[in-house]
Amino acid sequence: xxxxxxxxxQDRVGSAxxxxxxxxxxxxxxxxxxxxxxxxxxxxxxxxxxxxxxxPFGLLQSFADLIKFLLKEDVLPGxxxxxxxxxAPCLAVIPPLVVLALVPFAxxxxxxxxxxxxxxxxxxxxxxxxxxxxxxxxxxSKYALIGAVRASAQLISYEICLGLAALGVFIVAGTLRLEDxxxxxxDGFTIHGETLHGISKFFDWNIVKQPIGAIIFLIAAFxxxxxxxxxxxxxxxxxxxxxHTEFSSMKFALFFLGEYVAIVAMSSLFTTLYLGGWxxxxxxxxxxxxxxxxxxxxxxxxxxxxxxxxxxxxxxWTVPRFRYDQLMDxxxxxxxxxxxxxxxxxxxxxxFLK
Numbered sequence: 001x002x003x004x005x006x007x008x009x010q011d012r013v014g015s016a017x018x019x020x021x022x023x024x025x026x027x028x029x030x031x032x033x034x035x036x037x038x039x040x041x042x043x044x045x046x047x048x049x050x051x052x053x054x055x056p057f058g059l060l061q062s063f064a065d066l067i068k069f070l071l072k073e074d075v076l077p078g079x080x081x082x083x084x085x086x087x088a089p090c091l092a093v094i095p096p097l098v099v100l101a102l103v104p105f106a107x108x109x110x111x112x113x114x115x116x117x118x119x120x121x122x123x124x125x126x127x128x129x130x131x132x133x134x135x136x137x138x139x140x141s142k143y144a145l146i147g148a149v150r151a152s153a154q155l156i157s158y159e160i161c162l163g164l165a166a167l168g169v170f171i172v173a174g175t176l177r178l179e180d181x182x183x184x185x186x187d188g189f190t191i192h193g194e195t196l197h198g199i200s201k202f203f204d205w206n207i208v209k210q211p212i213g214a215i216i217f218l219i220a221a222f223x224x225x226x227x228x229x230x231x232x233x234x235x236x237x238x239x240x241x242x243x244h245t246e247f248s249s250m251k252f253a254l255f256f257l258g259e260y261v262a263i264v265a266m267s268s269l270f271t272t273l274y275l276g277g278w279x280x281x282x283x284x285x286x287x288x289x290x291x292x293x294x295x296x297x298x299x300x301x302x303x304x305x306x307x308x309x310x311x312x313x314x315x316x317w318t319v320p321r322f323r324y325d326q327l328m329d330x331x332x333x334x335x336x337x338x339x340x341x342x343x344x345x346x347x348x349x350x351x352f353l354k
């Protein structure tokens with residue numbers, strides 16, 4: 001077993017294919033669990049039961065919904081632009097899966113370990129707006145088009161804040177490689193050539209060293225994934241279902257899947273950048289050099305990521321939706337100046353300490 005894990009951690013085509021299959025299959029399975037979790041949290045917040053009939057504790061409800069989507073009639077409206085209408089749902093799923101391929105789940109365990117990992121992650125996450133824009137425009141519907149226009153303005157606005165907030169982490173780390181950012185949080189940081197640790201290794205995590213950046217990144221991630229209170233592109237009260245109003249059956253399911261995979265991808269990035277990735281106060285070094293160590297690191301990473309995902313769900317059922325003018329005001333007049341000020345402060349401190 002150790003030989004298999006060592007092979008998987010090597011930079012080979014075969015191991016990369018195995019990792020692609022793992023992520024490509026585990027991510028949708030995780031989405032099925034997240035849909036169940038969201039329903040249970042929503043029920044808890046609203047003092048009701050939630051899914052509890054299909055399978056133990058209702059765990060199979062998501063699979064029942066999948067069967068429903070598969071059996072629904074696949075309607076192709078006659079007034080749509082057929083080519084773009086069919087491309088848009090696929091484009092909603094692919095970019096967040098590519099982002100997950102760039103995230104290191106354990107030491108030397110990423111599908112694509114590139115030196116400019118975060119730049120590639122932001123590049124592919126930004127493609128997601130094209131899925132919404134194409135879906136709304138190709139539907140040839142006023143409600144869908146308004147949702148697409150809202151999404152374009154929203155995602156462009158908050159993507160800038162997302163990138164600038166993360167830039168502070170890389171100023172401190174001195175590298176764009178995601179695996180090095182994780183290791184930097186485990187190894188501490190240097191002041192005038194000396195490596196320092198806080199009272200505990202928790203103080204080496206970037207959420208402690210970059211608290212303002214972490215908060216801004218998380219808020220921008222909510223907007224990037226169209227989650228409440230930033231779900232204006234699909235606001236039911238005024239747009240029916242927004243950009244995916246004209247989609248049904250599996251095409252709608254792909255938009256739904258893409259949203260949840262994007263949540264997993266953003267939560268994974270937040271864990272990597274601010275929560276120490278697979279590290280946990282040195283516990284991750286147990287069973288050194290064995291398969292058990294890699295599995296332990298993956299479990300630590302997944303546990304942290306699930307905590308961030310729970311925050312996404314918790315906020316959805318706690319905070320009401322913003323008005324559109326409030327959403328744009330927050331992005332450009334509040335978060336943008338705060339991000340630039342924090343970035344300048346980070347650069348000055350790093351320049352002084354180095």
